[in-house]
Amino acid sequence: MTLGHAAFLAVGAYTSTLLILEFPWPGFMMDWGLAYPLSILAAAVVAGFWSVLFGLPSARVKGFYLILTTMAAQFITVDFIITQYISQIGGRGQAFSLPPGTIKLGPWVIDSDLDVYYMMLVLTILCVVAVVNLLRSRVGRAWVAIRDNDISADVMGINVVGYKLLAFFVAGVIGGIAGAFWISNLAAISPEHFPWFWSLWLVGVILIGGVGSIHGAIFGSVFMVVVMELLQLGMMPLAATYPKLLMDFLFIKEAAFGLAICLFLIFEPNGLAYRWWQMKNYFNLWPFSY
Amino acid sequence: MKKQSTCRRYGFGAVMLLATIGLILGLSFSAFGAEEVKVGALNDMTGATSDVGKDYALGLAEAIHYANANGGVNGKPIKLYQFDYGYRVPEALTKYKLFKRLGTVAVLGWGTGDTEALSPTVTKDRMPYVSASYSGHLTDPEKTPYNLFFAVDYSSGARGAITAWFDEKWPEHPDYGKRKPRFLCSYMFASPYCSAPIKAIKDQAELLGFDVGPDQDVSLFAIDTKSQVLGMKDFEPDVIWHGNTTMSVAATLRDAYSLGLKADHLINVWGFDENLPRLAGKAAEGAMGVAVCAFYGEDVPMMDKVVEYAKKFNPGVAQEKRLIRTIQAWGDVLILWEAMKRADKAGKLDGEGILKQGFETMENFEIGLGAPPVTFTSADHRPTGEVNIYEYRGGAFALLKRVDLPARWPEKWEKEWLGW
Numbered sequence: 001m002t003l004g005h006a007a008f009l010a011v012g013a014y015t016s017t018l019l020i021l022e023f024p025w026p027g028f029m030m031d032w033g034l035a036y037p038l039s040i041l042a043a044a045v046v047a048g049f050w051s052v053l054f055g056l057p058s059a060r061v062k063g064f065y066l067i068l069t070t071m072a073a074q075f076i077t078v079d080f081i082i083t084q085y086i087s088q089i090g091g092r093g094q095a096f097s098l099p100p101g102t103i104k105l106g107p108w109v110i111d112s113d114l115d116v117y118y119m120m121l122v123l124t125i126l127c128v129v130a131v132v133n134l135l136r137s138r139v140g141r142a143w144v145a146i147r148d149n150d151i152s153a154d155v156m157g158i159n160v161v162g163y164k165l166l167a168f169f170v171a172g173v174i175g176g177i178a179g180a181f182w183i184s185n186l187a188a189i190s191p192e193h194f195p196w197f198w199s200l201w202l203v204g205v206i207l208i209g210g211v212g213s214i215h216g217a218i219f220g221s222v223f224m225v226v227v228m229e230l231l232q233l234g235m236m237p238l239a240a241t242y243p244k245l246l247m248d249f250l251f252i253k254e255a256a257f258g259l260a261i262c263l264f265l266i267f268e269p270n271g272l273a274y275r276w277w278q279m280k281n282y283f284n285l286w287p288f289s290y
Numbered sequence: 291m292k293k294q295s296t297c298r299r300y301g302f303g304a305v306m307l308l309a310t311i312g313l314i315l316g317l318s319f320s321a322f323g324a325e326e327v328k329v330g331a332l333n334d335m336t337g338a339t340s341d342v343g344k345d346y347a348l349g350l351a352e353a354i355h356y357a358n359a360n361g362g363v364n365g366k367p368i369k370l371y372q373f374d375y376g377y378r379v380p381e382a383l384t385k386y387k388l389f390k391r392l393g394t395v396a397v398l399g400w401g402t403g404d405t406e407a408l409s410p411t412v413t414k415d416r417m418p419y420v421s422a423s424y425s426g427h428l429t430d431p432e433k434t435p436y437n438l439f440f441a442v443d444y445s446s447g448a449r450g451a452i453t454a455w456f457d458e459k460w461p462e463h464p465d466y467g468k469r470k471p472r473f474l475c476s477y478m479f480a481s482p483y484c485s486a487p488i489k490a491i492k493d494q495a496e497l498l499g500f501d502v503g504p505d506q507d508v509s510l511f512a513i514d515t516k517s518q519v520l521g522m523k524d525f526e527p528d529v530i531w532h533g534n535t536t537m538s539v540a541a542t543l544r545d546a547y548s549l550g551l552k553a554d555h556l557i558n559v560w561g562f563d564e565n566l567p568r569l570a571g572k573a574a575e576g577a578m579g580v581a582v583c584a585f586y587g588e589d590v591p592m593m594d595k596v597v598e599y600a601k602k603f604n605p606g607v608a609q610e611k612r613l614i615r616t617i618q619a620w621g622d623v624l625i626l627w628e629a630m631k632r633a634d635k636a637g638k639l640d641g642e643g644i645l646k647q648g649f650e651t652m653e654n655f656e657i658g659l660g661a662p663p664v665t666f667t668s669a670d671h672r673p674t675g676e677v678n679i680y681e682y683r684g685g686a687f688a689l690l691k692r693v694d695l696p697a698r699w700p701e702k703w704e705k706e707w708l709g710w
Contacts, residue, residue: 083480099410113387187386188407190379191480232388239371247335247347247374250381 001211004054004073005202008172010194011050011077012043012179014086017096017189019043020103022089033104036184043180044173050077051172058164062150074196083191096189103184110184123181124218127174131214134170143167147212197254204261210273219272224257231256326369327362327630327639329354330389331398337377338510339401339483341537342560342615346422347372348607349619350398352599356620357627364634368627379404386411396420396626396644402483405437412436416641418649420626422618424559424582425486429672430709436641438649440621440657440664441582442674444483444558445490445710448531450677450693451556451580452494455529458691459554459578463528474503474525476518476542477533478510483560484533489710491531503527512538519545522553529554536561540569547573554578563613567682574682578690581680583617584660585687592658596620617659624657625649625664625673675703 019039057069103110142163145153209220239246334343354370375381382404399405399421412419426445428437477484503525506518532539539561555577562579584590629648636647654663664673675696680687696703
């Protein structure tokens with residue numbers, strides 16, 4: 001778990017954006033909509049290596065201390081490098097605009113919410129399949145061994161530092177892909193898109209969904225988005241009577257996020273993934289649960 | 291038995307939840323049904339520019355009340371959806387999407403960062419976006435046709451401020467005629483608002499023959515600017531441009547005063563208001579700045595309405611704490627209101643109608659509030675070229691000079707200065 005994952009999304013998003021907007025692509029590549037898919041691959045690789053850089057402390061520290069060192073990624077990457085230098089490209093610290101029609105995947109122009117949704121679906125499926133298969137491989141087994149007991153894993157001949165850095169690389173790659181995808185849903189990109197709070201939000205999603213589970217991450221994301229959308233939907237009619245609700249919505253949203261984490265940690269610390277596991281077991285054993 | 295009662299309890303809970311969701315959805319859709327003109331508003335009540343954003347937000351809501359009390363848009367009431375977005379570009383983008391879903395015909399925006407970022411999108415959506423950002427980059431209709439505002443743009447304002455100082459203050463300097471005036475800029479480099487007029491400022495400084503020193507990076511959140519002020523002292527400037535908002539400008543003025551920096555201060559629109567002397571004390575004496583309209587409570591047309599509505603709708607906010615930001619909010623609302631009325635009269639109350647039949651039919655339109663009349667054409671969205679420079683002296687703001695840029699540099703105004 002990292003407390004600076006927004007930084008890797010930022011690296012992916014900025015790599016992809018800068019490649020689309022600034023790289024001198026040959027005309028035919030732009031016409032055939034190849035720039036964006038190639039920029040996603042580049043974003044994944046760059047974010048992966050960037051993540052490895054912040055995984056280096058894992059050679060010396062672990063657990064809670066390692067999580068804290070990952071916070072450095074946020075402050076160095078977003079608050080310093082991107083804000084002070086990358087976002088200055090073009091002259092005056094402005095957000096990079098992504099006009100409608102900029103994001104093209106082959107002949108497919110991603111410019112509506114539905115397009116973004118389908119693209120998200122495809123990328124999520126690809127990433128989930130890749131990670132599930134990775135976990136079944138030699139690498140995945142090594143990770144599980146290190147997670148359960150790193151000293152035993154070391155004794156068994158597993159290169160602990162190497163596999164930890166590989167884990168950071170894969171996390172960075174997924175973050176980079178997510179960042180590069182996210183720009184398709186934005187009209188512009190600025191450092192403010194990647195506050196430290198966003199890393200906390202991602203940790204919250206994992207806590208709610210269930211730590212150490214792939215479908216938990218999906219459940220957590222769906223839960224948080226649905227809760228916030230319902231909150232907004234409920235707010236609109238009430239705002240006719242209490243207009244201040246709209247002004248306060250930004251903070252009501254954040255309060256709801258905090259409350260959701262508290263409630264889950266108290267009442268369901270294993271997250272939604274555990275509930276899913278219980279439901280699966282119930283139906284597997286039904287009608288004879290004994 | 292126990293299992294059955296648990297099931298019942300959960301069943302009852304589920305029914306209640308569904309009923310609540312249904313009720314909310316029902317109310318939502320019934321709210322969408324009423325005939326009203328929907329307008330979205332993004333304000334900063336809690337972010338980096340909240341020192342000036344709070345008063346603007348209050349003024350916006352009060353001005354909409356005034357518009358509704360005076361017939362709305364030809365009889366249709368204006369429904370305002372006003373959100374605090376905390377000066378966060380992503381939140382602005384999210385809320386803009388919500389406005390589109392709600393069917394707003396126009397948006398009253400705020401910051402330069404989010405307004406410039408959204409500009410290509412509002413152009414595609416044909417959504418008039420009347421912002422509190424007066425960035426010169428939003429004035430060229432070829433690039434940003436749907437971005438509008440009522441006041442002189444930042445670049446023109448800064449050109450006017452430098453010119454006013456050059457005309458009024460520099461001749462009084464003992465070194466006048468012996469050397470070039472020394473000038474530098476103090477602003478937050480990474481802020482699109484602060485950096486918007488810098489290119490124009492440097493251009494104007496060159497035009498007037500200034501010696502330009504190194505820029506100083508001062509955060510919008512700055513409360514201690516001593517290192518930057520010491521950096522300024524090395525250059526010994528005669529005049530400094532402050533491009534931030536009131537809070538950090540006041541901090542810089544205080545530090546400049548305490549460190550004995552002998553220079554005049556020119557301040558951008560959002561750094562120059564009634565709070566400046568309150569925060570900077572003696573250090574604000576002699577500060578000059580761009581004011582796009584009258585200060586709160588000044589004796590100008592429409593000010594009585596502004597004060598009346600402020601007292602009526604926000605009686606909890608003391609009158610002496612209200613700022614010029616209220617007037618600026620009224621300015622933006624009044625031009626949007628007028629544009630919507632004209633578009634509605636022409637039978638085209640949509641984005642394109644509001645732009646073409648509304649804004650672009652305004653020629654020397656007087657909104658009062660001590661602001662110059664506004665003109666929009668299909669080739670030029672700079673509302674005015676008249677810049678009012680005020681000076682704070684002896685406890686009051688007084689007009690130092692009115693600079694008419696189109697009259698003074700007609701060719702440059704016409705052919706060179708549009709859009710930056």
